[in-house]
Amino acid sequence: MATFVHLQTASAFSAxxxxxxxxxxxxxxxxxxxxxxALTDRDGLYGAVRHIRSCIAANVAPVVGVDLALAERDGTxxxxxxxxxHGHNGGAGWAVLARAITQAHSPRSRxxxxxxxxxxxxxxxxxxxxxxxxxxxxxxxxxxxxxxxASGVAQNAAGSASEKLAWWMQxxxxxxxxxxxxxxxxxxxxxxxxxxxxxxxxxxxxxxxAVLTNxxxxxxxxxxxxxxxxxxxxxxxxxxxxxPQPNGQAWLKSPKEMHAIARRIVNHSMLDQGxxxxxIAETVRLAEKCALDPDSDIGWRQAKVPENSVIGLLKSExxxxxxxxxxxxLRRMAQAGISERYPYANHKLQTxxxxxxxxxxxxxDGFGFATYFLTVADVTRMIRDMGIRNQARGSGxxxxxxxxxxVSNVDPLELNLLFERFLGNKRETLPDxxxxxxxxx
Numbered sequence: 001m002a003t004f005v006h007l008q009t010a011s012a013f014s015a016x017x018x019x020x021x022x023x024x025x026x027x028x029x030x031x032x033x034x035x036x037x038a039l040t041d042r043d044g045l046y047g048a049v050r051h052i053r054s055c056i057a058a059n060v061a062p063v064v065g066v067d068l069a070l071a072e073r074d075g076t077x078x079x080x081x082x083x084x085x086h087g088h089n090g091g092a093g094w095a096v097l098a099r100a101i102t103q104a105h106s107p108r109s110r111x112x113x114x115x116x117x118x119x120x121x122x123x124x125x126x127x128x129x130x131x132x133x134x135x136x137x138x139x140x141x142x143x144x145x146x147x148x149x150a151s152g153v154a155q156n157a158a159g160s161a162s163e164k165l166a167w168w169m170q171x172x173x174x175x176x177x178x179x180x181x182x183x184x185x186x187x188x189x190x191x192x193x194x195x196x197x198x199x200x201x202x203x204x205x206x207x208x209x210a211v212l213t214n215x216x217x218x219x220x221x222x223x224x225x226x227x228x229x230x231x232x233x234x235x236x237x238x239x240x241x242x243x244p245q246p247n248g249q250a251w252l253k254s255p256k257e258m259h260a261i262a263r264r265i266v267n268h269s270m271l272d273q274g275x276x277x278x279x280i281a282e283t284v285r286l287a288e289k290c291a292l293d294p295d296s297d298i299g300w301r302q303a304k305v306p307e308n309s310v311i312g313l314l315k316s317e318x319x320x321x322x323x324x325x326x327x328x329x330l331r332r333m334a335q336a337g338i339s340e341r342y343p344y345a346n347h348k349l350q351t352x353x354x355x356x357x358x359x360x361x362x363x364x365d366g367f368g369f370a371t372y373f374l375t376v377a378d379v380t381r382m383i384r385d386m387g388i389r390n391q392a393r394g395s396g397x398x399x400x401x402x403x404x405x406x407v408s409n410v411d412p413l414e415l416n417l418l419f420e421r422f423l424g425n426k427r428e429t430l431p432d433x434x435x436x437x438x439x440x441x
Contacts, residue, residue, distance in 0.1 A: 004255035004280065005029075005036045005287035008082055008138065008179065008213040010067065013047030016234035019226045020219035020252075022047040026054035028219060028252050036287040038063035040082050043116045044101055052294055061291035063087070065135075066097055068104050070144070071117035075110065078120055079147060082138035082179065083127075087292040093134040094298050100126055100135075124171050133175045136286060139168060140179030140215065141190030141199075149198050150190050161202055169208065177286065178203040178210040180279065182261050183249035191215075191246070197269035200279065204271055211283040212262050217250045224248025303430045305372045326370035330401070331361055333377065337404030341411070352413060356400045360419055364401065367423070369430065376433050377405040389438040395422040396433040407433065 009025055010018035022039055029037040037060045039051040048064050055062035065084040072078050083100055085093030103109055103126055104116040111117045118126070127133055139145045145168065148161035168176045180200050183191035203210035218227055228244045235242055253261075262276040269275070294300035308323055334357055338345075342353060364370055383390045384406070392408035398417035402408040412419065423431045 002255035002259050003033065003035070003284060004212075004258045005034050005038065005063075005284055006213060006216055006252060006258075007038045007063065007065075007084065007211055007283060007287060007290075008040050008067070008140070008181075009038055009216040009252070010041055011039060011047040011051070013044075013050075014042040014067070014217070016230045017042055017227075018217050019223045019230065022051040023054040024219055025216075025252060026051060026058055026060060030058040030060050032254050034060065034255070036061045036063055036284075036291050038065060038084070038287065038290070040065035040067050040084070042067045043069075043104065045097065052292070052298070052300065056294060056300075061087075062294065063287055063290045064094070064097065064292060065138075065290070066101055068100065069111060069115060069117040070120050070123075071109065071111045073119065073121055075117075077111050077113075077115075077117070079144040080140075080142040081118075082140065084136045084138065084286070084290045085292065085297075086134045086136065087290055087297055089134055089297070091297045091299070093290070094292070096127060096133075096135045127172060127175070133172060135175065136290065137168070137172055137176050138179040138211070138213075139165070139176060140213070141181050141195060143179075145178070145202075146190050146195075146199065149202065150188060150195055152198065161198075162206070165202060165206055165208075169206065176208055177282075178208065179215075180210055180212045180265060181215045182265055183215070183247060185246040185249075189246070191249075193264060193268050196265045200265055200275065201269050201271060204275070209282050209286070210279060211286055212258060212265075212279050213283075214253050214258065214261075215250055216252050219252055221248050221251050223251065301428065303367070303369065303372075303428075305369060305430070306375050308371065311371055311374055311378065326374060327361070327365040330364065330370045330373055333374070334361065334401050334404040337406065341404055349413075353400070356413065356419070357404070360399060360401050360423075363419075363423055363425065366425075367427070369423075372430060373401060373405065373407075373433075376402075376435075377407055380405075380407050380435060383435075383437060391436050392433060393436055394432060394434045396431065398422045402433065407435070 011020055011022045011025060012018050026037045037055055039047055041047050052062045065082055067080060067082050069080050070078040083097060085097050104118050109117055109119050127135055145161055145164045148164050152161050178199055180196050181191055182193055182196040184193060185191040187194045200210055232239050262279050266276040308326060338353060380390055392402055396402055397408045397410040398412045398419050399422050400412050403412060
């Protein structure tokens with residue numbers, strides 16, 4: 001059975017572009033026997049959670065990327081690229097996606113038409129990490145290289161495309177891959193058979209990888225008209241008053257159809273027949289490299305707490321990073337609060353305080369929530385320092401730790417409140433610490 005993985009797929013979470021829900025796209029990919037399914041929505045990770053959840057349910061490995069616009073320094077549009085996060089690296093690839101999207105939506109990075117975009121001159125700094133680049137950049141028909149190939153086909157020249165590709169290879173070495181797309185558009189245009197063949201030849205000439213995608217934006221051929229409606233909505237124009245899609249080819253095609261497209265592209269090129277299976281194999285290889293581990297890469301269904309460095313527990317001394325365990329910091333702060341909260345406690349009460357504190361700290365440490373409690377304590381301290389009154393309410397008032405950290409002013413021992421109602425041993429999510437803040441200022 002033929003195997004294929006679609007690496008560029010937009011869902012309905014791509015506003016005014018995609019038509020299908022992530023779960024439907026994953027279900028179709030699984031039905032085709034794909035071991036991996038990708039989602040590359042435009043401008044954000046809006047559908048990523050549904051996509052990953054659906055992949056887990058279908059026993060399919062998830063790939064997540066983003067389709068972003070580029071802009072020059074003056075805001076002039078510079079095409080679009082697809083970023084694919086690499087997997088099994090402790091979330092390093094996912095973090096690059098998050099940074100790139102954040103940067104694209106910042107006011108300084110938008111295009112002249114106020115659309116989210118990445119500045120070309122900041123790409124290297126943004127996408128390269130201290131330990132390497134954990135994303136692959138796909139350059140397809142909508143990229144500057146793709147546009148140059150289209151111009152070269154029209155003018156029977158390829159110099160401009162090579163120059164633009166050389167810039168990418170120098171800026172992000174070993175992380176650039178050409179994205180071959182054939183939608184059978186008018187010869188020479190982006191998405192045409194000729195364009196796909198020239199783009200594949202360009203990859204071969206420069207000895208860089210190439211993958212085959214179908215730039216998917218809908219599930220089935222019948223959904224193409226919905227795509228036209230979305231295009232009209234995006235342009236704020238009625239149907240028929242602007243150029244629609246050249247055809248309805250951007251659906252989630254079967255592996256058999258994609259293998260046939262690969263052969264047609266190669267037959268239309270100057271490459272040998274072995275280029276078609278190599279193109280498919282490289283597509284699957286990149287998919288495997290980008291397959292995410294939901295647990296280790298994004299912390300699937302795991303509570304997210306602030307990192308030690310965020311709350312000042314990671315300090316440098318003589319060029320060496322020294323990290324204080326957050327559980328130890330929390331224990332010290334809580335114990336320091338005993339003399340303030342219980343200055344006249346007798347031996348019996350002291351014993352009860354220390355036993356309750358020991359049990360609560362053990363539970364908090366077992367969940368790895370120490371930095372969460374330290375962060376809340378820091379926030380409430382800053383509020384108090386501003387002269388603004390605040391008070392924890394709800395089940396959080398049942399925690400002795402919260403009382404000792406002055407997050408709450410309710411003594412849970414005096415009122416016999418249950419800590420387990422706030423944070424039991426079987427909890428899977430962060431406990432709520434609700435803070436009422438004085439607003440009439």
